Amino acid sequence: MAESFFNRELELAELETAWATPGAALVTLWGRRRVGKSTLLSHFAAGKRSVYLYGTRMTERDILADLALQAAAAFDDAYLRSAPFPTWDAALDYLARQARNQRLLVVFDEFPYLCEMTEGLDTLVQRWWDRVHQSAQLMLVLAGSGFSFMEGLTGARGALHGRRTAQVAVHPFDYLDAAQFFLHLNAEDKVRAYACFGGMPAYLRHLVGKGGLAEQVRRTFLSPGHVLFREGEELLRTEFHQEALYASILRAVASGEARPSDIARAAGRHSAVDIFDHLRRLQELRFLRREVSITEWQRPRSHRVVYRLADPYLRFWFRFVSPYQSFLQLGKGAEVWSREIRPSLDEFIGRTAWEEVCTQHLWRLLRKDQIQARFTQLGRWWDGKDEIDLVGLWRDRVTLVGECKWTAARVDSGMLTALQRKAAKLPLDGEPLWVLASRSGFDLALQERATRGEVLLVTPDSLFL
Known part of the structure; x- marks a missing residue:
């Protein structure tokens, strides 16, 4: 199996350049959930004077308490362990003081969650940054999974417009990088494995041993106790409030529907208008890819629009796992492989991957x-x-x-x-x-x-x- 961290040289180089540049740096980092943002940032922060906060949907008080613990550990501040930050203003000012004379890295991972739990946090950070950035040796990294949110932060109407000094995008591995996790397979099966598992490091790490493709799929996708058996459901539950409709849309696309009107009907809606916002949200999170005929790529309102599942894992999961979950709960993974997957896999690959x-x-x-x-x-x-x-x-x-x-x-x-x-x-x-x-x-x-x-x-x- 491949090493736990590899092949992010370009992203690391971009971050290291920002770190090495004198003065304050404000970096935004975007990547889909499970793509390895946190692993990348943890690897980058290792050995540096740093404070790392991972955003969750906790109360503001609990988030600030967590941030105080991280800062106390970074600066060996015993007082801070017993007296957490009362407000975000207090927390940010403390960090600015720590960066006055020495380089400091501050990472707010999943920053959209922090903003969700504290209304106006992006504006508060903007005002703080304007006040301290000229006198602080500070590198601030704001990371998140929502593309439109992260772009909106620094867009024309965003609170941090004109303040970003660098941006980093973390993409899934392509077919060749993903193949480092299954080097023992022959070339055809490497393509098949990519069509099943895709390029997300969090999924590829579950490929262990020298087993063939059939064994790897049965052990992961088709085993009710394995994380990849339910990962499709977990992604939907994490990202969406109306989980059922989003699942219906994705299932319709996985079954071959591509035009908005056909997707809507397959999802039980009357017209494409009924799912327009849902399609846009699925695009934003890179679940779906909107395509137009290549010669019309500069025409955003082209009528020749189709939607496709953007992630190989989700394509495979919705096509071959989701419809058979009840049967698979009975321990019938080998039968699903032999009856449904093996006879159809090459046709599926030819149509998708x-x-x-x-x-x-x-x-x-x-x-x-x-x-x-x-x-x-x-x-x-x-x-x-x-x-x-x-x-x-x-x-x-x-x-x-x-x-x-x-x-x-x-x-x-x-x-x-x-x-x-x-x-x-x-x-x-x-x-x-x-x-x-x-x-x-x-x-x-x-x-x-x-x-x-x-x-x-x-x-x-x-x-x-």
């Missing part, structure tokens, strides 16, 4: 200058008749066109011909880079064309070179 993995791979190739095409946008294209899995754009011109197939049959030259026919509808920038991705390889004619540079061929094995 394979295209996503190939997209991540192309971005990696671009980052390393290992691909001839240049693009700033990469996504799907569709109209009323045709659909293309991968289209890369440079400004408004198409530079890359690709198709992804996760089937047991080899891909032949006919697929490239069909792809070129569909691509004639696109605003091509000369001859684009043609990309074909196949689980089972390619015929000899395509392999020969690839050696001449006419097409880029992607297989599971090539993803992990």
Whole structure:
């Protein structure tokens, strides 16, 4: 199994740069729940003069008492242990005094919860920051899971507008980083494992031993005593007050519904208007991803809108675990695997994860200058008749066109011909880079064309070179 902390070099470097810069620094850090924000911040704080407060839905009095204990431990302040901070003003002023002559790191993790329990806390922090930042050697990190809340803090109408000195985003691992947790699997099963467990470190750490994919899924998802068996429910319960409707929406999307009106009907509502706010909230928390045809990405009001589950774990959980939870409670995990999951898994991957993995791979190739095409946008294209899995754009011109197939049959030259026919509808920038991705390889004619540079061929094995 992979080490408990790894592969956050970029995020750590951003934080270390802020720490090393003289003067006060106000950093916002955003990342989905379970992505490893707290682990990252704890790792960053180790060895530094620091105070770390994790926000919970406790009373303000209990939160301030917790903050006093953390500060007392950091500064060996016996008085503070017996006399907690009476107000946030008192707590913040104390921290500012501690940063007057020595560098101090203060982390408020899950800051949205702190603001929820103390109305106007963001404004209070703003006024305090304006008063002390010029005379304090202070690095303040505000971290949270709600993207719109964290962006709103420093947006045009936010209390901390114009005060942020750096921002850090913590994303799930992509397919290649996630594979560090199951190195013993073959290339195809690494793709399958990513399609099941996704890239959240908190989930990947449950992959232990050298067992195959079937054993790992049965031991985790399909075992009623395991945390991953109920994690989908726990996420909903933590984030939403109307848990049932949000679950219905996610279940509808997991079953294949994509258009807002179809999702609404499947969730028992009359029209898309009835779930508009719910869809927006699910987007904000990165449960759902809103997609438009790639050539319309600059048109926010496009009518060609679909929604997809953004997280591989949730896709798998809603498709294969949630519908069978009562049966699984009877200890029938092996039967659910053999009857429902194993026969359908490759079709599920072809419909959801394979295209996503190939997209991540192309971005990696671009980052390393290992691909001839240049693009700033990469996504799907569709109209009323045709659909293309991968289209890369440079400004408004198409530079890359690709198709992804996760089937047991080899891909032949006919697929490239069909792809070129569909691509004639696109605003091509000369001859684009043609990309074909196949689980089972390619015929000899395509392999020969690839050696001449006419097409880029992607297989599971090539993803992990």
